[in-house]
Amino acid sequence: MDGNDIPAGGKCPVMHGGMTSTQNSVTSWWPNALNLDILHQQDTKTKPFGPDYDYREELKKLDVEALKNDLRALMNDSQDWWPADWGSYVGMFARVAWHAAGSYRLADGRGGAGTGNQRFAPLNSWPDNANTDKGRRLLWPIKKKYGNKVSWADLMILAGTIAYEVAGLKTFGFGFGREDIWHPEKDIYWGAEKEWLAPSDSRYGDVADPATMENPLAAVQMGLIYVNPEGVNGQPDPLKTAAQIRETFARMAMNDEETAALTAGGHTIGKSHGNGSADNLSAAPEGADVEFQGIGWLNTNGRGIGRDQVVSGIEGAWTKNPTQWDMGWFEMLFGYDWELKKSPAGAFQWEPIGLRPEDMPADVEDASIRTVPIMTDADMAMKMDPAYNAICQRFMADPAYFSETFARGWFKLTHRDMGPKARYIGPDVPAEDLIWQDPVPAGPTHYDIGGLKSKIAASGLSVSDLVSTAWDSARTYRGSDMRGGANGARIRLAPQKDWDGNEPERLARVLAVLEPLAAEAGASVADTIVLAGNVGVELAAKAAGHDIAVPFTPGRGDATDAQTDAESFDALEPVHDGYRNWLKQDYAVPAEELLLDRTQLLGLTAHEMVVLLGGMRALGTNHGGTKHGVFTDREGQLTTDFFSNLTDMVYTWHPVGNGLYEIRDRRTGAVRWTASRVDLVIGSNSILRAYAEIYAQDDGTEPFLKAFTAAWAKVMDADRFDVK
Structure with missing residues (x-):
């Protein structure tokens, strides 16, 4: 074939979609097969650095004060391509940091800002995260300058903290130490909905009872960080919204006082954007074509910048001085009665009755133009709910206490998923030990x-x-x-x-x-x-x-x-543990799926899971002393018997109900052992069986002992950040 030849029929020489489509994947052919992808997240192959790269060592080279000064300068350095509201980016970067951290949930510890995951799908394209992509691009020159000495994860949270400092808040502190990931986190369950902002009913047993929200979820709808700013399912009702806020923030590890402080402080600076129709916006970053270069939500009809932005659909600032840290949110919310209106984008918002001209915030581009302030349903909840109202009254009586409470709440919000204080790095780490950091005193080392x-x-x-x-x-x-x-x-x-x-x-x-x-x-x-x-x-x-x-x-x-x-x-609290062959109760999710979830949280790989499970069966560590999966006559000895007997075709396997099985002698039909689903999945899943066969081989004992010992030590030392 010479250079002018083409394949017969003009066919493209590669399979269309072959590199990215899941149409012909294993799981599409066999959807009930156990998918081990959760254990293969963030493989070393995704990381662009060699094995010698150590982010904590790189941080030692960082000129922290120079970085902070560059961020302070950025706050008031409006860029033509994405102009700052009122010439200040404090609202923008507070929001970038908030939305990075606000996805954290207490139930399984997933989400949060600790990995820089806002750079990747789905978070980079959540409706609630609209225009955070612009914030990251505004930060790019600074990230470029400091390179690998600061992660995106640290930079985004530091930018939000500096934003509040520039606005006038005395911040509580900051800890570096968040290391970036380089691939989307597929191990996080964000909900079962198939459309953005679908009605929240599907994730509640009863939407009128927020406590019935499906675990481990915290946000009320797919694509939101916490609650719908227009009200429950987009229908304003501050008291109903208050109930959802209380449950959602509790699932983010916040109490009522922290919730009120974060709501008030979060809306003290910046504004909402809804001056136009969302129908005119381009696709979200992950769905945009190549010429958009990872930028989404651009207005295809008109300027789309400055006063013409559309983000939440709600339009307006909360205070008359939206770039300053003050008590303006309280003065506005409690100084006026409010009525329900609609924004230019058609979103529900609350506007003050009898607004005085001196309380009108300036237009973001022209200070001679005055605009109407707004409140969301979440803001109104702070006024209408008795408990939140009482907290706000305390804050108004003591502004210094409010500032301190918010500063501490902001620090908790942005550091909650970092773990123990031993992981914090830098000159601004607070000396105080906070109970939510799970403090542990140093232990003795010099003993026999x-x-x-x-x-x-x-x-x-x-x-x-x-x-x-x-x-x-x-x-x-x-x-x-x-x-x-x-x-x-x-x-x-x-x-x-x-x-x-x-x-x-x-x-x-x-x-x-x-x-x-x-x-x-x-x-x-x-x-x-x-x-x-x-x-x-x-x-x-x-x-x-x-x-x-x-x-x-x-x-x-x-x-x-x-x-x-x-x-x-x-x-x-563990409610299941496949390693000890235990379920607290029957669950809709198969036991082997629960095993994978526990394994991923422990930071173990698939082969470490296999070797630990088989070894612990031999050791006789089943919860309650059950014999399921104890495929050995030498219980209490560290042997490879689990693997050799599991893979021996002298046996047959028979379900007997309740997720249990009998292992019978193929020749006599006598029951030799019993097993659970997590035992038998090691032999039935082709990948897990391949690992099990290593240890079932005649030469498998030495590899087994080495692998089991290493995996055991890994679990025992997983939380030893003081020596890592």
Whole structure:
């Protein structure tokens, strides 16, 4: 074929959509197959840096004050391509930061600003995030200048904090340390709706009862950060909106006072944009064609900038001085009666009755033009709801208290998903330990580790006791917001000591043995629990004829009740644990899907999941001592029996109801073992079976011991940010 030849029939030489379409994917052919993609998120192949790149080390090279000065200058450096309202970007960058952080939810710790995920779909194209793309482009020259010494995640939140500082707020502090991701987060469930802003009824058992919102969701509709500013399902009713706000912000880990402060402070600067029709906007960034270069929501009919922007559809500022930190929001909301109107874009908004000329904010482009201020239904909720109203009255009586409460609330909003304070970096990290940071005191490191191990081994506690207690202490860790884990030994405190999944009677018995040993050795209980688990693994390996040493790093501390926000820890309660073959109750979601969710939160890979699950079955750590999946006659020994028997075709597998199965001898029909779905999925899923076969092979013992030990240590050390 020479250069003038084309394929017969003029056909394109590549499959159309072949690189991006899911039409011919495995899951489209077999939709019920277990999809392991949740465990393959943020693979190292997505990262543009080599294995030696360390963001925390790069931060040490950052000139923090120079960066902050550049951001301060940007706040009042209006750009022609996207002019600033009133010549100031404080409202823009407060919103970028708010909308990055505001997707956080307490239930599973997912969302939030800690990864720079606002750069990717779906967040970059949520209706509620309209024009945050412009904010990121305005930040680009600064990101370009400082390069890899500052992440997008840190930069966006710092920009919002500097915006409030420039407006006049004394901020509470700032911590660097958020490392960027380089691929969309597909592991986050944002809801089942198939259209943006679909009525919220589908995510509630009863939309009149906000507490019935589907877990783990927090926002009331698909594509919103928290609540609909026009009202429940777009229908204004401040008291109904107040109820949704209270539930939504509670799911964002905020109490009523923090909620009122954030609402008031969030609307003290900036404005809403709705001076035109949303029908004239181009596609959102992710759906825009290549010539838009990742910019969306551009007005295709008219200027579309300045006073002619359309974002939420609501049009107007909340205060007469929208670039200044003051009490203007309270003065406006409580100084007037309000009536329901519609914006030029047709959105419901509240406007003041009998507005005085001196209270009219200036037009964003022409100071000689005065405009009408507005309130959303969420603002009106702060006035109409008795509890919120009382809080606002306290704020109005003490403006300094309001500013401090907002500053602390803003800090919490923008740092809540960063995890322990040990992860914070920089000169502006507050010295105060805050209870929502789950503080843990430093633990002792200079004690006789070998002597303590010997006493644990001679304590009379079984391998199952030792391993199960350590696992239960560590398994609460979730990489989504870096909460939980073994550090702090909170398993001995309320509420964890009473959780069903922790088998309170067994836990109390084991702690009664370990705590005196810890005190005698001068070690923390947290270290002793983890060390006990390691001892259990080592004893089980020795019983199987293998000498191994599980890595251990001392220094965990013991948290106190006063350092523990018990209510927020309720969200960490395990209600399922495939590793210990336990479900608190029957769920609509299959047990193997729940296993994947727990595995992803623990930061484990698919092969680490397989090796841990099979090893723990051999160790006999099932919740309640059940025998499901214990495919061995050597329970309590660290063997590969789970894998070799699972893959042995001498057996057949038969469902017996309630997600349980019998493993029968193919020749005699005798029941040999029983199993759960999470046991059998290791053999039925082609990917997981491929991993299981490694350890079922005749030469699989050494790889198994090495992989199990590494995975076990990874879970035990997941929350050791003090040594990472």
